[in-house]
Amino acid sequence: MTAPMLEVRNLYKYFPIRQSLTDLLRRKPADYVKAVDGVSFTLERGEVLAVVGESGCGKTTIARTLIGLEEQTDGEILFHNETVGAHERRARAGLVPLESGGVGTREQQVLPRMSMKRLRQQAQMIFQDPYESLNPRATILEIVAEPLVVHGLARGREERIARVKTALEEAGLRPAEDYFLRYPHELSGGQRQRVVIASAMVLQPELLIADEPVSMLDVSIRAEILNLLRDLRQKRGVSIVFITHDLSTVAYFADRLAVMYLGRIVETGPAREVLANPQHPYTRALISVIPVPNPRQRRERVILQGETPNPIDLPTGCRFHPRCPIATAECGKIDPPWHAVSPTHQAACLRIEQGTP
């Protein structure tokens, strides 16, 4: 079996909290925000994985770590069987050699490494807010051509313009020439997000990481952007990690779904299967609050009270138990192991084990 395109093994990302001087003097142990706390998943070529959860569940931190914007605390990110991520900054500081094995954990010694620049030719990110992720003083042509310049691709002017044109037209901005000399402020939100997508796709990456790509857009425009991402996946075979808090958009084009709560994946499986037969009480609650666009179908909603607790003092046992509608005393003590619902569908909840989910 060939290795998956992207494999994440036991990823941890802790952010240290600044301590006050008195705490330092008292030798109080440092606190950490445990944003990502042991997450593993794989992604095949052409596959779309949706990572779903509320604010603060760690989904954006995963995205940022995948693309090297954050350095993971522990764990492995393998892209085509080469490790990426953590070592880059150390390599730049001359602490470890860049594109080879070196000091580090056992795994890292065995596996070849990939530099961040090489990774980013193949993996690109689409950020949430198209109003803030474009340089306001650059024209669309400059914005979309910049990745080519950075990576030293398409050196000739003609070739560069041709690639920008293709990327813009594939992103639905036709005719592309009309957009070349415009500035971001002259475009609507939907058009800006298309420019963001074009400048990610101009490098023809294999992986797109889309962090809430439609949440800032109007509903009618959302549909266009989601359809565009779906087309790109079909035509270009690009894999997508789709990060969202909105399960209703997931059903449209994700193959697999990973539901996150407080830094952990609590349920994962084929998107349709998880949506049709959710096992974890958190997944069930998330599905129940999706607004149904028909007043005749107002459903019984499981509205969880309170908000996601802060990931500094994590609850004992199952992290979800303080908000869980079906928690038992045991849930506060035992960290639930994975339970296989089907060969591809797993959920971490004690109540499933007990047969009374």
Add this chain to the structure above:
Amino acid sequence: MSEALLSVRNLTTEFLLPDGKVARALEDVSFDVLPGQTVGLVGESGCGKTTTLMSVMRLLPASGRITSGRALFQGRDLLQFSEPQMRAVRWKEMAIVFQGAMNALNPVMKVGDQIREAIELHNLMDREAAEKRVGELLEMVGIQRARRDQYPHQYSGGMRQRAMIAMALACSPDLLFADEPTTALDVMIQAQVLQLLKEIQKELGLAIVMVTHDLGVVAEVCDSVVVMYGGKVAEYGTADAIYNNPQHPYTRRLLASFPDLNRPGDTLASIPGTPPRLTDLPTGCRFHPRCDVKVEACETVSPPMLETEPGHYAACHLCQGREARFS
């Protein structure tokens, strides 16, 4: 309809732009709000939803002016009110939860003090009584009294939205305007806020006008719906009629673009093109450049508002019905 709490009739609002041009932001907008009911104003960005609220509240910026129409609130035309008269109505009888509540609170003032300020400004009660009311209000929206002395940055997004709602309820209004109250909130918090609004409505008998672009939110909470496009009402009717018997092509496309969990895998029907610029409105029906069923008349003749069935109105040449007459 005399029993309506608020009757907006033929409201037309214009903005004077810096370059001297006039943008007609609203044209001929009419709808009713019955006591205790929720009305949803729906449409894409720039369709005039927020301008409608601001016109009725008389909170338009200096460049905006209402050129015609009426807004009868309990029988009195708000559009004829002087500013002091308006001030007596605002907040005491009608209040608003502004868009972007995350940023609408004063960051250097304790949340409790901000709510008390709203009460004291309207000379409703002495400080001691006002303080008690602050506690009640916070409790009503599900915030512990102990958090009264905290600042907005110590609140989460959902709590700030709750605090904004508490502030709007400070003077027990009869009518609450909510401008995109759940946008930018997580789905679970969004559900909590909607549940809270519904509970408060039931308890206080409030009427709510909710502005949103999210049709799912509207379906969950609204009794009637006003679909707006390019500053005009495209369709107006009960929520059930709008969702199950939509007449206007725009409403139909808007509904089709909304992802529905019950039919995953369909391609989402998007609406090609962009909403019109208010300075450069198309002739005839404003929706015709994006409409897939347009006929010749759509390009030249602005469609009249037709009553397609009792209480259900649509402005489209393809609809059948008698010309609408709003009393």
